[in-house]
Structure formats: structure tokens, C-alpha cells
Amino acid sequence: MSSRWGVPLLGAALLGAVPWIGDETMMQFGIYLLLVAALAQAWNILGGFTGYASFGNSTFYGLGVYGTAIAMAQFDLPFWVGLVLGAILAMLCALLIGLPILRLRGPYFAIATLGLNAALSALVANLDIAGRNIGLILPLTRHDVLFYEGLLALLLAATLAVAWISSSRFGMGLIAIREDEDAAAVMGVDTTLYKIAALVLSSLFSALAGGIYAYYVTFIDPASAFDPKLNVQMVIMAVFGGPGTVLGPVVGAFILYSIYQALASSISTAAALFYGVVIILAVIFMPKGLVDLGWGLRRMGPRYLLETVRQYRL
Amino acid sequence: MNAKLLEIEGLSAGYGAVPVLRGIALHVAAGEIVTLVGSNGAGKTTLLRAISRTLASRGRIRFDGRDLGALSPEAVFALGLVQVPEGRQLFARMSVEENLQMGAYLRRDAAGIARSFERVYRLFPVLFERRRQKAGSLSGGEQQMCAMGRALMAAPRLLVVDEMSLGLAPVVVDQLLGVLAEIRGEGVTILLVEQDVFAAFSVADRGYVLETGRIVREGKVSELAADPEVRRAYLGVAEAG
Numbered sequence A: 001m002s003s004r005w006g007v008p009l010l011g012a013a014l015l016g017a018v019p020w021i022g023d024e025t026m027m028q029f030g031i032y033l034l035l036v037a038a039l040a041q042a043w044n045i046l047g048g049f050t051g052y053a054s055f056g057n058s059t060f061y062g063l064g065v066y067g068t069a070i071a072m073a074q075f076d077l078p079f080w081v082g083l084v085l086g087a088i089l090a091m092l093c094a095l096l097i098g099l100p101i102l103r104l105r106g107p108y109f110a111i112a113t114l115g116l117n118a119a120l121s122a123l124v125a126n127l128d129i130a131g132r133n134i135g136l137i138l139p140l141t142r143h144d145v146l147f148y149e150g151l152l153a154l155l156l157a158a159t160l161a162v163a164w165i166s167s168s169r170f171g172m173g174l175i176a177i178r179e180d181e182d183a184a185a186v187m188g189v190d191t192t193l194y195k196i197a198a199l200v201l202s203s204l205f206s207a208l209a210g211g212i213y214a215y216y217v218t219f220i221d222p223a224s225a226f227d228p229k230l231n232v233q234m235v236i237m238a239v240f241g242g243p244g245t246v247l248g249p250v251v252g253a254f255i256l257y258s259i260y261q262a263l264a265s266s267i268s269t270a271a272a273l274f275y276g277v278v279i280i281l282a283v284i285f286m287p288k289g290l291v292d293l294g295w296g297l298r299r300m301g302p303r304y305l306l307e308t309v310r311q312y313r314l
Numbered sequence B: 001m002n003a004k005l006l007e008i009e010g011l012s013a014g015y016g017a018v019p020v021l022r023g024i025a026l027h028v029a030a031g032e033i034v035t036l037v038g039s040n041g042a043g044k045t046t047l048l049r050a051i052s053r054t055l056a057s058r059g060r061i062r063f064d065g066r067d068l069g070a071l072s073p074e075a076v077f078a079l080g081l082v083q084v085p086e087g088r089q090l091f092a093r094m095s096v097e098e099n100l101q102m103g104a105y106l107r108r109d110a111a112g113i114a115r116s117f118e119r120v121y122r123l124f125p126v127l128f129e130r131r132r133q134k135a136g137s138l139s140g141g142e143q144q145m146c147a148m149g150r151a152l153m154a155a156p157r158l159l160v161v162d163e164m165s166l167g168l169a170p171v172v173v174d175q176l177l178g179v180l181a182e183i184r185g186e187g188v189t190i191l192l193v194e195q196d197v198f199a200a201f202s203v204a205d206r207g208y209v210l211e212t213g214r215i216v217r218e219g220k221v222s223e224l225a226a227d228p229e230v231r232r233a234y235l236g237v238a239e240a241g
Helices: A002-021 A024-050 A057-075 A079-101 A107-124 A144-166 A169-179 A181-186 A191-217 A228-241 A248-285 A290-300 A303-311 B044-051 B073-078 B096-103 B110-123 B125-129 B140-152 B170-185 B197-203 B221-226 B228-234
Strands: B004-015 B018-029 B033-037 B058-063 B081-084 B158-162 B189-194 B206-211 B214-220
Touching: A002 A024, A002 A144, A024 A057, A024 A144, A024 A169, A024 A191, A024 A228, A024 A248, A057 A079, A057 A107, A057 A191, A057 A228, A079 A107, A079 A191, A107 A228, A144 A169, A144 A191, A144 A248, A169 A181, A169 A191, A169 B096, A181 A191, A181 B073, A228 A248, A228 A290, A248 A290, A248 A303, A290 A303, B004 B044, B004 B189, B018 B033, B018 B044, B018 B189, B018 B214, B033 B170, B033 B197, B044 B158, B044 B189, B073 B081, B081 B140, B096 B140, B110 B125, B110 B140, B110 B170, B125 B140, B140 B158, B140 B170, B170 B189, B170 B197, B189 B197, B197 B221, B206 B221, B214 B221, B221 B228
Parallel strands: B033 B189, B033 B206, B081 B158, B158 B189
Antiparallel strands: B004 B018, B004 B058, B206 B214
16 A cells, blocks of 8 residues: 555655745646646546546536636635635536436537537626626736645545545446446446436536636636637546546646647647647557556566557557 | 245336237246246347336236336346346456456445355356456356356346357356256246257246247246147157157
């Protein structure tokens, strides 16, 4: 136990020390990195364990953003009230939307969740309380250390939740749903309840991340809050690292975001192109993610790469 | 031994407007092995779906005196009416051991689950040897064993086995039939649904013959096996002269 968690704990401690040892650029980099890592981990709860690829997580993120923004900009309420409001909005949305759309499987589920994003974006763009198309401006603060540590705490909480899931009956049920939903139902897994519980938990962490980030950036609008590209990032990072594993999505987010930033600062315009190439290579040589690659290389060396390519007929 | 564990009266069911089953009456007493035979399309699988409540039906289905009409499939499973589905429906990418673990998903008695593991590994030693292997990599016979083992992990009172022999070598079928007898010896009642009438009759006490949605014959398997009509239609034996 201690050796298994030693490295992650040391990593977390080092991350926690960044505000005291790094400069402002590093803080900005760190804040966005922790944001996408927390979002990738939240996505992992439903997407990684049940295999339901959600493109609605950016909607939950957006509701978290707007919950905080509306509470603080329109009602002068404290930050934490906004966080709670955003989380409640997102969980209600997950609950209401989960019942009809979790009946859909595979690509149909993904398409339905993609629609959710567009619908919510259009909705807030027409609400006075949400600042319509123009958006909202939150009170300005310069407490980057708090935002950084807040996002780090959220990432830790999401990771602990995933660690609990992966060793619980609940998680076993979710994995059974991913492997064969009909067989899982035959074995007495209440598939509807489990899928909705996973979606609601995923929405909670997504919304909290959105709430913290909204206060950090201070200006929000529908396009940036309900951004499908952000959701694509979550999926890519979680799948790159290893969906359905405890640390995979976090490692995936750290590596991919670092690569992207390194490329963006060195070759700026062609960065997106090279980023795309990295993702394509990753999908070809490690379709089951970095974590599986790690196990595979330890077990059978470079042969693992050939084996996976053969297994997935690429 | 005489208490009726499963009791079905006047059962009708179908898909949309098309009736498949009409007025089925059938019972299984505690401790029995009962077989339901019939050719393709007779309605065997439809009847099993009605029993497991994955298909709506009219008429009465009682399990251990309880009406199953209003229950969900999970609730029926939790009562101890457990199916080994046709085609096995294993979790192909999970190990044999994880598949067995899934069978005990609704149980919370760790000691009882450990005993069930022992029992399954005793009945199917090959599953113990291959417990770390992915279920999808097993041979057809081993997969059937894994499916039966998984059902046993649920501590069933009535085990419903659908098309156990499908696609298996005769020697494997014989082995599985032996295991069925052993399982019954341990107090589990069995309803065996089969196309392979020879195999089914070799292990069952009583049988029902289903034809186009109706029960056309029932009785002890010795009587059924002697029935000229059954012999002609299902055992492929032409009566001389």
C-alpha cells in the first residue's frame, strides 16, 4: 500500500509546493493543468468505468461556471455559495438528463450529450440573469495561490473518489456494465441506477472545477463556458492515460498538456499539427492508454507494442 | 421434495401482436430436474424470458409461492431463480474469477461466497486452473462451465439452464450432465431447456414437450421416451413396421 501510493503522494506534495517555488508563468500553467486533469478524472468516472463516452461533461463544467458567476456577479454572494449552486445545478441536470439519455448506447449516447452542450449554451445566451450573449464579470481577485491549491484539492478529491470506486462493489458493477451491459443486468446489477450515480458524481467534480476556474478568469461567456473542445480534451487525456484506471487520466492530462504547451511555445503555429500526430501515434501504439503500456512493457517488453497493434488490427 | 418451487398456469406471452406462448402450464418441484424440450421456434426461450421477467406475460408464474408478475428481473434473480443464458453471456474480457465474482454480486455474506467459490472449483476443476485467464479465451465447453459456475455463485434455488449443449462436443455434454446431477444432489432444483432431447432425457426426472407455443406432452422422461410421437419427432427413431 505505502509503496504503491508513495510516488503519487510525493507528486501531490511537490505539486502543492509549486506556488512557493515557481514563478507566475508556472502558476498559470499549473492552474490550467490542474483544471484539465480534474476534468479528465471526472470524465473517467462515467466514461472510463462504464464505457459511456460523455460529451456533456463540458455542460456540467459550464453550469459550474455559471453557478459561481451568477451568485457572485448578480447577487454578491460569497464564492463558496456560488460553488455549491453550480454543483447543484450540474447534478440536477445530470439527474434529469441521465434518465432518458443513458438508455442510449455507444455513439447515440455521445451524440445526445453533444446536443446537451449546444442546448445549454443557447439557453444561457438568452437569460438575463446569466448576462445573455455578453457574459458576466466576476469580482476581481489576485489569489492565484488559492485557485491553484483549490484545484489541486479538487483533483485529489476526484482521484480519491476514483480510487474508492475502483475497489468497491459499485465500481465492479460499473465495469460489468462496460464489459457487457446485458450480462451485468442478468447478474443483478441495477444498471440504470449505477449509470446515473456515475454521471451525477462526474457532474459534481466537473462543476466544482468550472466554479473555481470562473472565479479565476473573472470573465465568462456562453462560448467559453460551454466549449465542446474542452470536452474533447477530457476524453483525449483520459483515454491517453488509461480510462478506467485511478491515475491514468491524471498522468495523461499532465503529459499531453505539457507536450502541447512545449510545442506551443517553441513552434507556435504548427503546435496543433504536432499535437495531433502525438495523439494518432498514441492511439496506434497504446490504444488502452499509458497505464496499460506501462504494465505491458514491464511484462513483455517491446513486444507489447506489436501485440496491441495486432490485437486491434491497425 | 413435493413442494412446487416453480408453478406456471395459463401463461401467454409474445412480441408485439404476435403470440408465441399460449396457455402454458408447467411446474417444477423442489429437488427435481425437469426438462423442457422442443425444436427451434417452439417458444422455449420466450418462456424463459417470461419466467425471468425480461418479457411481459399474462397468466400466473409463482416461485416458492410468490407471484413473480410484478417483480423486476433483478428481484427475481435475488429470490434465487437464476439462469444460465443461451450463448453464455460471459464478461469476455474479465477473468474467470471475476466472472464468478460477478455471479455473487448481490450477496454480502463473505463466508458463503468463499464456500460457493470452493464448490464451483470442485465441480469444475478446470475453472480453478484457468481462474486468471480471460473468459473470452476459454474453449466453448469451458465457457459453458464458467457460465454455470457464475450462476452457482448466486446461490440459486432454481437453476434454469438454456441450451447447455449448444455447439459442444458430446463428451463435454456428458460431463456437464454429470455436473447437473451433482448440483441437484446438493439441493438445487434444475429446469433444463434443451434441443438435444437425448441428453436432456438422460438426466431429467420429468419433461415437457413444447410445440408452436403449447405444451403437447408431459410426463416422466421414461414415459416420454417411450411415446411413439416423441420418438419420431425428437429422438429420430422410426418405429419399425
